[in-house]
Each structure stands twice: as structure tokens, then as C-alpha cells.
Amino acid sequence: ADTPTSLVEAASPQWFWMEERFPGADQWNSLHERLVEAWRRQAELLPPGPVHFAHSETDELGEDLMTVAYLQETAEQAGLATVELSVEQIGWDSLSGRFVDRGLGFIRSCFKLYPWEWLVTDPFAP
Secondary structure, eight states: OOOOTTHHHHHTHHHHHHHHHSTTOOOSOOHHHHHHHHHHHHHTTSOSSOEEEEEOTTOTTSHHHHHHHHHHHHHHHTTOOEEEEEGGGOEEETTTTEEEOTTSOBOOEEEEOSOHHHHTTSTTOO
């Protein structure tokens, strides 16, 4: 559940294939629209500031980056401010006791596509 890497294929290309193959048809798949709506509902619960979207720099195929970029796009379509960064770029500000991005902005909310089992064994974990 922590790595939804088939999300992009199920949301966008499937729609474009249907439009190309069956012009004028419609489909039951409303995944994209539901994601945008879910971000709109979530916006009311989020702290002020952008939502950070994190992926790993070690993603050799770019699959995680594409998934995170797609989710970031749905959040932006819902009206949220976003920031993209890699997990490796997340820092710790010891003065404030907060996680920070590469611009030293506080990370108040973050979607990460990075397995928990890697997170707890990273050198930065402690």
C-alpha cells in the first residue's frame, strides 16, 4: 500500500487509450477526478503551507517519480500549493525541531513514496 506504482497507468493512459480507440465513448474509471476531489477535502485538514511530495533519488526506472509527480499534479488541480523534493533532500532543523526542505522551509505535510522499511534503516533514521 506504500508504493502505488500502477496509479499512473490506471488513471491517465487508460483514459487516453479509450479516447483514441473509442472516440466519443465514456468509461467508468473516474480515478483522476476522485483524486482531485479527495485533495480538495483533505485541504481543509492540512496545516498552512505547501504539501511536499517526496520520492527517492535511487528510483532507477523513474516509476516512483512519475507517480509522485502525478499525485502532485492532482493536488495542484485541487488548488493546493506543492513542493517536489527527494527523500534524500529532507533535512532536520535542530533549532526548531522540525523537518525542512532544501530551501529550509518547514515541512508541515508530506506525501512520500518511499518504503517504510527503507526509511527506518536509513542513516538519517535516528
